[in-house]
Amino acid sequence: xxxxxxxxxxxxxxxxxxxxxxxxxxxxxxxxxxxxVLAFFTGAGIWLLLEAEFLALALIMVYVGAVMVLFLxxxxxxxxxxxxxxxxxxxxxxxxxxxxxxxAVEMTGIVGVKHFGLSHVNTPALHAADYSxxxxxxxxxxxxxxxxxxxxxxxxxxxxxxxxxxxxxRRKDNKYIDPAAQVRVKRADRIRxxxxxxxxxxxxMPEGEPT
Amino acid sequence: MPNPIIYDLMAARPELLVLCMAMAILILDLFLGYANRxxxxxxxxxxxxxxxxxxxxxxxxxxxxxxxxxxxxxxxxDVLKLMILLSSSVVLVYSRAYLERSxxxxxxxxxxxxxxxxxxxxxxxxxxxxxxxxxLELLSxxxxxxxxxxxxxxRATEAAMKYFVLGALASGMLLYGMSMIYGATGSLELAExxxxxxxxxxxxxxxxxxxxFVVAGVAFKLGAVPFQMWVPDVYHGSPTAVTLLIxxxxxxxxxxxxxxxxxxxxxxxxxxxxxxxxxxxxxSIVIGNITAIAQTNLKRMLAYSTISHVGxxxxxxxxVSINGYTSSMFYIAAYVLTTLGxxxxxxxxxxxxxxIEQLDQLxxxxxxxxxxxxxxxxxxxxxxxxxxxxxxxxxxxVLQAALQAGFVGLxxxxxxxxxxxxxxxxxxxxxxxxDEPADITPIKPTSDVAWVMGINGMLVLxxxxxxxxxxxxxxxxxxQSVE
Numbered sequence: 001x002x003x004x005x006x007x008x009x010x011x012x013x014x015x016x017x018x019x020x021x022x023x024x025x026x027x028x029x030x031x032x033x034x035x036x037v038l039a040f041f042t043g044a045g046i047w048l049l050l051e052a053e054f055l056a057l058a059l060i061m062v063y064v065g066a067v068m069v070l071f072l073x074x075x076x077x078x079x080x081x082x083x084x085x086x087x088x089x090x091x092x093x094x095x096x097x098x099x100x101x102x103x104a105v106e107m108t109g110i111v112g113v114k115h116f117g118l119s120h121v122n123t124p125a126l127h128a129a130d131y132s133x134x135x136x137x138x139x140x141x142x143x144x145x146x147x148x149x150x151x152x153x154x155x156x157x158x159x160x161x162x163x164x165x166x167x168x169x170r171r172k173d174n175k176y177i178d179p180a181a182q183v184r185v186k187r188a189d190r191i192r193x194x195x196x197x198x199x200x201x202x203x204x205m206p207e208g209e210p211t
Numbered sequence: 212m213p214n215p216i217i218y219d220l221m222a223a224r225p226e227l228l229v230l231c232m233a234m235a236i237l238i239l240d241l242f243l244g245y246a247n248r249x250x251x252x253x254x255x256x257x258x259x260x261x262x263x264x265x266x267x268x269x270x271x272x273x274x275x276x277x278x279x280x281x282x283x284x285x286x287x288x289d290v291l292k293l294m295i296l297l298s299s300s301v302v303l304v305y306s307r308a309y310l311e312r313s314x315x316x317x318x319x320x321x322x323x324x325x326x327x328x329x330x331x332x333x334x335x336x337x338x339x340x341x342x343x344x345x346x347l348e349l350l351s352x353x354x355x356x357x358x359x360x361x362x363x364x365x366r367a368t369e370a371a372m373k374y375f376v377l378g379a380l381a382s383g384m385l386l387y388g389m390s391m392i393y394g395a396t397g398s399l400e401l402a403e404x405x406x407x408x409x410x411x412x413x414x415x416x417x418x419x420x421x422x423x424f425v426v427a428g429v430a431f432k433l434g435a436v437p438f439q440m441w442v443p444d445v446y447h448g449s450p451t452a453v454t455l456l457i458x459x460x461x462x463x464x465x466x467x468x469x470x471x472x473x474x475x476x477x478x479x480x481x482x483x484x485x486x487x488x489x490x491x492x493x494x495s496i497v498i499g500n501i502t503a504i505a506q507t508n509l510k511r512m513l514a515y516s517t518i519s520h521v522g523x524x525x526x527x528x529x530x531v532s533i534n535g536y537t538s539s540m541f542y543i544a545a546y547v548l549t550t551l552g553x554x555x556x557x558x559x560x561x562x563x564x565x566x567i568e569q570l571d572q573l574x575x576x577x578x579x580x581x582x583x584x585x586x587x588x589x590x591x592x593x594x595x596x597x598x599x600x601x602x603x604x605x606x607x608x609v610l611q612a613a614l615q616a617g618f619v620g621l622x623x624x625x626x627x628x629x630x631x632x633x634x635x636x637x638x639x640x641x642x643x644x645x646d647e648p649a650d651i652t653p654i655k656p657t658s659d660v661a662w663v664m665g666i667n668g669m670l671v672l673x674x675x676x677x678x679x680x681x682x683x684x685x686x687x688x689x690x691q692s693v694e
Contacts (some may be wrong), residue, residue, distance in 0.1 A: 110420045135471060147278040151333060151345035158326050162356035165319040
């Protein structure tokens with residue numbers, strides 16, 4: 001028997017699937033990015049149903065609020081020719097579709113109610129209203145899972161190093177200003193005192209000769 | 212009583228040293244001009260040697276866990292870490308001149324190498340799916356970047372792209388498999404998973420689905436057929452110094468990954484993964500050896516040779532015995548020592564404007580330098596498995612382990628394949644000794660490279676003559692760590 005939360009789940013799941021499909025089929029990259037925002041938002045709704053309130057809000061704030069906005073900027077700034085990217089899409093589509101469908105059929109044989117249904121997994125206990133999963137997450141991250149957490153930080157550091165090492169190009173003709181050099185400069189560096197005699201006789205220039 | 216986190220951190224002392232020094236080098240390097248770049252190099256070497264000393268000093272025979280069961284400190288981890296640190300140090304010695312030549316002599320190279328070493332050390336010490344995976348990603352991310360570090364080289368960029376895309380796919384498969392195993396056993400910790408498997412309650416169908424994905428992910432990282440497509444392109448396209456790194460040290464980490472995941476965690480499923488490994492081992496030996504014959508490019512040839520070596524390595528694993536794992540560990544140590552020498556020799560023979568890429572460039576090496584020709588001869592004998600070199604004993608050990616497990620037919624087949632494979636190694640020896648050199652420039656390596664190469668070549672011969680101590684070291688590491 002379906003209860004209210006089941007209806008919510010199926011509605012959200014349907015929207016999520018639709019949005020996900022549109023992300024890869026939309027012709028306009030800006031539309032694709034916007035559908036991705038919708039997918040994230042709906043995903044956050046499903047997480048809320050699972051009582052993962054903090055994660056749901058973090059997903060909206062981090063992915064929708066920060067990552068996707070940045071992504072939209074990039075998409076708008078780069079001139080991406082989608083038709084060129086899609087060249088050969090229909091050549092590969094039948095084979096890729098066949099492989100994908102086969103894998104989906106094989107996997108649904110296992111990943112389904114038969115092996116993961118409620119007869120195999122106990123229904124998770126419901127928590128009281130004052131249960132804070134933010135505090136729980138924080139406690140786990142900084143105690144039991146501190147090693148992978150710190151390692152994730154190192155991976156991000158490596159990602160930054162990689163991005164800078166691969167993308168930063170120092171231009172040779174870059175006319176940047178070095179303030180320290182400007183402050184340190186002495187009069188002697190800028191002005192050259194030349195003592196010249198007051199009056200100099202110019203030598204006679206030969207005239208009319210071809211050069 | 213001290214805070215428990217102190218105990219945890221103490222268990223990971225070598226890792227902490229490498230991490231701190233990698234960051235220190237990264238910052239310090241900003242203040243060094245090109246002329247002082249050797250400071251970064253020396254610091255990286257000091258870090259590797261220092262961490263190796265810490266690993267030895269800190270060694271205890273028993274198995275202990277830290278970080279809530281996520282990090283294991285056992286003899287297997289210590290021995291492999293020592294090997295990783297020492298071989299990384301050799302990699303840096305060999306690659307220095309190449310880096311200076313190709314404009315890659317930058318702080319990032321050393322920092323990324325150290326981060327890659329850190330990733331390998333974490334993999335070696337991982338006793339939890341999360342730690343193993345984080346270590347693997349740390350290593351892979353560093354390697355992708357190192358391949359692409361020579362930015363204006365189109366071939367290197369292409370290799371990095373292929374490596375990155377296929378690596379991401381493999382990571383995805385590995386994670387999916389791990390999630391299935393988690394779904395079946397309810398734990399990410401290897402010891403817990405083993406307990407759950409032995410109790411017999413988990414859903415077998417789900418486990419097998421997870422296992423297939425995990426094995427596929429691991430096979431990709433090892434470069435075993437049918438997941439070997441990236442190996443030749445990446446070896447060929449990368450700057451040779453990076454090929455040297457990718458081709459050698461990470462194999463230790465990949466071996467540890469196999470032992471931790473398949474043996475320590477999923478050994479109760481051995482009957483299921485054994486078949487998959489047999490297929491991959493046989494295919495790797497066949498495709499690796501046969502395709503290598505057709506190569507004219509030295510780096511591509513060594514890449515296919517790597518694939519066949521991975522096949523031999525798997526013979527020890529699918530024997531599913533302590534003896535088999537020990538032989539595999541010996542094999543990987545022998546393989547890395549030989550590969551270091553082979554790629555090191557390519558770097559040593561190259562000079563400004565002349566990169567050794569083609570087999571023909573080795574022609575008449577004996578007339579140019581009998582000593583280096585002799586070392587190359589030892590290395591090629593070792594790869595082919597000719598007695599009395601190290602490679603012979605390594606092949607002998609894994610095949611013996613497989614024979615004890617009752618795989619007579621497979622062993623005979625492997626020996627036949629090894630004989631076919633000997634052709635392309637011996638061809639190099641023929642080129643070096645019986646052909647006239649096209650280029651007679653004398654070979655002048657710097658003294659550190661000359662010494663390390665000499666020691667490397669002699670070790671291949673000497674350990675081949677006296678393999679007992681290395682075998683005992685591997686046996687000790689495996690016996691203490693694998694139940």
